[in-house]
Amino acid sequence: MRVVAVLALPGVVGFDLMVPCVVFGAASDRVRRYEVRVCAAPGAGSTTRRYGGLTFRAPFGLDGLDDADLVVVPGYDLRIPEPPAALDALRRTARRATVASICTGAFALAAAGLLDGLRATTHWQYAALLKERHPRVEVAADALYLDNGSLLTSAGVAAGLDLCLYLVGRDHGAAVAAETARTVVMPLHRDGGQAQYVAYTPPADATAIAPLLDRLRARLGEPLTLASMAAAGGMSVRSLQRRFADQVGSSPLQWLLRARIDRARQLLETTDLPIDRVAAEVGFGSPVTLRHHFGRVVGVAPTAYRATFQGK
Structure with a gap:
């Protein structure tokens, strides 16, 4: 059985947080394939997290990452600094386990130095900011998710579902991934990349032409x-x-x-x-x-x- 640690940083996005819990939980409906833990950094104030009208408490601290086979970092509010202890824990974990991100979670991986020299993606709205803050990362704004072996990144919201289903398939094969996809009522694979979801806005041509x-x-x-x-x-x-x-x-x-x-x-x-x-x-x-x-x-x-x- 593989241990999945979901690292809830301050300002975590509630939907992103639930995606790995739902997908890896669904993959364990009939056979216990995953143990899913929600972890937080106590040094960020407490293990309590709030999103919209939801308040929850993470049952694990950063020690929940110590024996994890996979760590998933959901998106979070980029105005809130990442706790240094959480970045240190990601660096330690990345030496021996798989680390993945959903949406703006890529910023935490980049801040920990894990994405230097690698292709990575995030929500298309934040791709330029990721490139600006972390110029050593090769940002691929059009991808739904990218696999660098033990380091994976995905775009916003629904792309996190794509990534988690991909990881289930990587761990247990296409049949288990397809069964999990049916359970969560979504396609096993979506064609294309983020480009089809970028909202069209007529350019503001403040130029002479x-x-x-x-x-x-x-x-x-x-x-x-x-x-x-x-x-x-x-x-x-x-x-x-x-x-x-x-x-x-x-x-x-x-x-x-x-x-x-x-x-x-x-x-x-x-x-x-x-x-x-x-x-x-x-x-x-x-x-x-x-x-x-x-x-x-x-x-x-x-x-x-x-x-x-x-x-x-």
């Missing part, structure tokens, strides 16, 4: 070229490329591809247009071209994306 970008967005269905884009802005192709590099941070054609993908996402989420119509509306011309670019950027096919966000 903002009017041009608006005009181009209104013409996405047309066969735009560098020459026609430059003509729409009343400038040369060379000037267009320079201004995009300076003010947008990408080439005109890279920006155009992203704008078309973003518009396709909106249409897939909010309309019942056939895929060929969506392709035509955003300027890809054919469903094949739409599927190619959409899958490369978003990580799933247009039909799968629509099914996720419209339930169709």
Whole structure:
């Protein structure tokens, strides 16, 4: 039987905390495969944790990590410093056991120095902050979870379920993982990465070429070229490329591809247009071209994306 220690840091996210308890508990419904412990650092004030209207007390202190086979660090409030004793315990545990994180729990692993030189992920909203605070970590903002052997990280909320099911499969095989997935009523594996869940917000183009970008967005269905884009802005192709590099941070054609993908996402989420119509509306011309670019950027096919966000 494997021991799973769930380390509740100050400001722990309640849902993230429950994910490993539920998944590893479900994997032990018929056969006792896991012992799950919720642990906290007494040095953080007490082992009592509060989240929203919920108050709970962790039955184990940091000594609960001493013989754990797996330590899972749920997400927590990044405004609250990690207790040094908890970081020390993570460093000690990582020498002999597997350590995993859910959502912002990756920040604790990074603060302990465990992710230096490794690819890691977290919730897409905090990916840039993780990179800023811990530049030695290679942040992969589009992944649902990443496996570095004995160190694993996952994105926000539901990705923690994905990660824990993956770990059950790694420990006990696909059949046990599939049984556990049925118990918690979720798919054993989700296609794609985080890119499909990043909320689309129209860019705030506080630049000199903002009017041009608006005009181009209104013409996405047309066969735009560098020459026609430059003509729409009343400038040369060379000037267009320079201004995009300076003010947008990408080439005109890279920006155009992203704008078309973003518009396709909106249409897939909010309309019942056939895929060929969506392709035509955003300027890809054919469903094949739409599927190619959409899958490369978003990580799933247009039909799968629509099914996720419209339930169709």
